[in-house]
Amino acid sequence: MSKPGRLKKKKQKQLEASQAKNADRHILYQKSVQDTETEIVLMLEKYREIRGKDPLSFREDFCGTALLSTAWCMGDDRRTAQGVDLCEDTLAWGREHNVKPAGSDVTSRIELVNGNVLAVKQPGVDITCAFNFSYSVFKTRDILRQYFEAVRKGLNKDGILMLDIFGGTEAIDCVEEDREVEGEDFEFVWHQEKYNPVTNEILCHIHFKFDDGSVMENAFTYDWRLWTIAEINELLIEAGFSRVHVYWEEYEDDGDEDDEYMVGTGNYIEVTEVENQESWVSYIFAEV
Ligand SMILES: C[S@@+](CC[C@H](N)C(=O)[O-])C[C@H]1O[C@@H](n2cnc3c(N)ncnc32)[C@H](O)[C@@H]1O
Known part of the structure; x- marks a missing residue:
C-alpha cells in the first residue's frame, strides 16, 4: 500500500x-435496555388491579443509575423512591445525570443507598422491584429465598414485589x-x-x-443463574409471600401475509399455562 x-x-x-x-x-x-415509561405503566396497572389503589412509595433494588426511580418520582409529586446498588460509581453517575437534572423537588424524594440489597433495611414501601433480571446474581435457593424474605419484611401490608424474568428455547x-x-x-x-x-x-x-x-x-x-418461573414461584411462597401472579405478553400477527411472524402487543395478562417460545420476557409479581 x-x-x-x-x-x-x-x-x-x-x-x-x-x-x-x-x-x-x-x-x-439507558437508551438500549431501559424503558421506564412501559415499566411504570405496567407497575401501576397491576398494582391497581390487585390492590385497588395507587402505589406511592417505591424501592428499586439493583437500581444502577436510578433512571427508574427518577422517572417514578417525576410522574407524581406524592411519590417517593429508594434506590439500592452495590456500585458507588454507578450511583454517582445516576445522581449527576438522572436525579439532579430532575430538579430539587424530585431530588428531595429520592434516597440512593450504596449497599447490598440483602442487608439494606427497606423503609416500608408499596412496591419493591428488581428489574432486568438482576436478582439472578443470587445463585442458590438459600440466598435467593433470603433476598425475598428481606424484601417481604420491608414491604407495607399491601406491598408487592415485582420481578422480571427471561427464558425460552433459545435462552x-x-x-x-x-x-x-x-x-x-x-x-x-x-x-x-x-x-x-x-x-x-x-x-x-x-x-x-x-x-x-x-x-x-x-x-x-x-x-x-438462569432461574425458572416455577423456581421463583416456589421460593417466593417459601419466603412468606401470600400469592404470586405471572404475567405473559400477548402476541399478534405482524400483518405480513408472507410470514407467520408474531409481534408482542405490550399487553401483559395473567397466565398459569402458556406455549413456550424461542425467547420471552415475563413478569412475576408477589403479594405480601
Ligand atoms: C443489570 S444491572 C440493573 C440496572 C437497573 N436496575 C436496570 O433495570 O437496568 C445490575 C445492578 O445490580 C447491582 N448489584 C449486583 N449485586 C448487587 C447486590 N447484591 N446488591 C445491590 N446491588 C447489586 C450492580 O452494581 C448493577 O448496577
Whole structure:
C-alpha cells in the first residue's frame, strides 16, 4: 500500500476507535435496555388491579443509575423512591445525570443507598422491584429465598414485589444477538458466552457496535443463574409471600401475509399455562 493510503487507513482507524472510546456506557445502556415509561405503566396497572389503589412509595433494588426511580418520582409529586446498588460509581453517575437534572423537588424524594440489597433495611414501601433480571446474581435457593424474605419484611401490608424474568428455547444458546436502537448510531449486542447445564449458570455480556465499525466490548458482564418461573414461584411462597401472579405478553400477527411472524402487543395478562417460545420476557409479581 502507498504511504498516503496507509496514512488514510490509520486516520480512519483512529476515527473508528474514537466513537466507541468516547461513548458513555451508561447512556448507551439507558437508551438500549431501559424503558421506564412501559415499566411504570405496567407497575401501576397491576398494582391497581390487585390492590385497588395507587402505589406511592417505591424501592428499586439493583437500581444502577436510578433512571427508574427518577422517572417514578417525576410522574407524581406524592411519590417517593429508594434506590439500592452495590456500585458507588454507578450511583454517582445516576445522581449527576438522572436525579439532579430532575430538579430539587424530585431530588428531595429520592434516597440512593450504596449497599447490598440483602442487608439494606427497606423503609416500608408499596412496591419493591428488581428489574432486568438482576436478582439472578443470587445463585442458590438459600440466598435467593433470603433476598425475598428481606424484601417481604420491608414491604407495607399491601406491598408487592415485582420481578422480571427471561427464558425460552433459545435462552440457553451461546449466541450473539444484534439489535438496532431506534434513532441511534449504535447497535445493542446481547452475548451469551457460556451456559452450564449442571448449574444453570450463564455468563452474558452487553457490547455496543457503532456505525463507524468500532465496538465497545464487554460494556457490562453478568454472571448469573438462569432461574425458572416455577423456581421463583416456589421460593417466593417459601419466603412468606401470600400469592404470586405471572404475567405473559400477548402476541399478534405482524400483518405480513408472507410470514407467520408474531409481534408482542405490550399487553401483559395473567397466565398459569402458556406455549413456550424461542425467547420471552415475563413478569412475576408477589403479594405480601
Ligand atoms: C443489570 S444491572 C440493573 C440496572 C437497573 N436496575 C436496570 O433495570 O437496568 C445490575 C445492578 O445490580 C447491582 N448489584 C449486583 N449485586 C448487587 C447486590 N447484591 N446488591 C445491590 N446491588 C447489586 C450492580 O452494581 C448493577 O448496577
